[in-house]
Every structure is written in structure tokens, then in C-alpha cells.
Amino acid sequence: MNHYKVACAIIELDGKVLATQRSEAMSLPLKWEFPGGKIEDGETVSACLERELLEELGISIIVGAPLPPTTHRYPAFAVTLYPFRCRIVAGEIALHEHATFAWLRPAELLTLDWAEADLPVIAQYRRAAGDRDAGSAPPARH
Numbered sequence: 001m002n003h004y005k006v007a008c009a010i011i012e013l014d015g016k017v018l019a020t021q022r023s024e025a026m027s028l029p030l031k032w033e034f035p036g037g038k039i040e041d042g043e044t045v046s047a048c049l050e051r052e053l054l055e056e057l058g059i060s061i062i063v064g065a066p067l068p069p070t071t072h073r074y075p076a077f078a079v080t081l082y083p084f085r086c087r088i089v090a091g092e093i094a095l096h097e098h099a100t101f102a103w104l105r106p107a108e109l110l111t112l113d114w115a116e117a118d119l120p121v122i123a124q125y126r127r128a129a130g131d132r133d134a135g136s137a138p139p140a141r142h
Contacts, residue, residue, distance in 0.1 A: 003078040007048040008036035008118070009061060009086040010125050016103040017125070019112055020057070023099045030099065031115040034083065045082045056098065059091035067124045072117035083121045085128075 011018040011034075020035045022028055037052035039045060046063040053061050064085040071080040093101060102112070106126045114122065 001073075001076070001078055003080070005039045005080050005082065006036055007039055007045045007052065007082045007084070008034040008121065009049050009053055009063075010034055010067070010083055010121070011053075011061065011086045011088060013088065013103065016105055017109065018093075018101060019104055019109065019114075020095075020098040020101045021112075022115070023097060026097065028115050030113070032102075032112040033115045033118050034081075034121065035098070036081075039082070045084065049084060049086065053086075054091075056096050057091075057101075058094035058096065059088050061086045062089050067121065067128060070117070070120040070124070072120070074116070079117045081117055081121055083125070085125075 009018075018035065019032050021030060021032050024030060035053060035056055036049055037056070039048045043051075045066075049063050050061060053059050064087065067083040067085070069080050069082045071078060095101065104111070106129045109122050109126070
């Protein structure tokens with residue numbers, strides 16, 4: 001089973017967080033995720049995030065505080081996410097790979113259909129951000 005190491009950016013702006021929706025052509029099509037990408041051999045997590053966000057969204061970021069890494073096993077592969085709180089320092093979001101994006105308050109994040117690997121990251125982020133409802137169960141999906 002392949003195991004991918006992926007850096008992801010929790011980009012904050014005015015009390016909201018950036019979520020991106022994977023395109024239909026990507027694996028896990030139309031699932032929402034924090035933007036980022038696979039860490040290349042010899043690359044730091046910060047360098048990976050800076051490279052990926054420029055390639056995927058056309059923005060430059062400052063990489064801030066890390067959250068604990070989380071590992072999720074899908075049927076065909078495993079992924080370890082290395083999340084960092086970030087902020088945009090230059091550029092306007094231009095989608096090069098994703099279908100769309102949204103800015104959401106931390107309490108609104110679980111209203112989207114996220115990739116399963118991102119769910120523990122959302123919970124950690126909401127706790128770190130002081131969200132009182134962070135321990136609540138996500139809304140039921142129909």
C-alpha cells in the first residue's frame with residue numbers, strides 16, 4: 001500500500017478558513033480539502049506548502065504554527081497530513097487544479113463533504129482556534 005506524506009495549509013483570513021474542492025479529474029473527486037500537496041524527497045514541509053500553493057492557487061503564503069500530523073488509511077493508500085496554519089502574503093486565488101473554493105468560519109467547516117483524511121485536522125484546528133463546538137459530532141449526511 002502506498003503511503004503519501006502531504007503538507008496541508010489551513011489558510012486564515014478575517015476569522016475564516018480556506019477550503020478547496022477537488023476537481024472531478026482528481027482522486028477523491030469533488031471532496032473538500034485543505035490545499036497542499038505531496039512532500040518531495042529532501043523537501044521541508046514549509047517549502048512544500050509554499051511550492052504547492054503557488055502552483056495550485058497562485059498565491060504566496062507565510063507558513064505559521066503546525067498542528068499534529070494525522071494518518072488516514074483509505075482502501076488503496078494511506079496518507080499522513082502535516083497541517084500548518086498559514087496566511088496569504090501575495091497573489092489572488094486562481095484555481096489551477098481545484099473545482100472551487102470557499103472561505104468558512106471554523107464552526108462551518110463540517111457543512112462540506114470533506115476528504116476523510118482532513119476530518120481529524122478540522123477537529124484539531126477547531127479546538128486550537130477555541131471553537132466551543134469542536135467536540136460536537138458532525139451533522140448527519142443524507
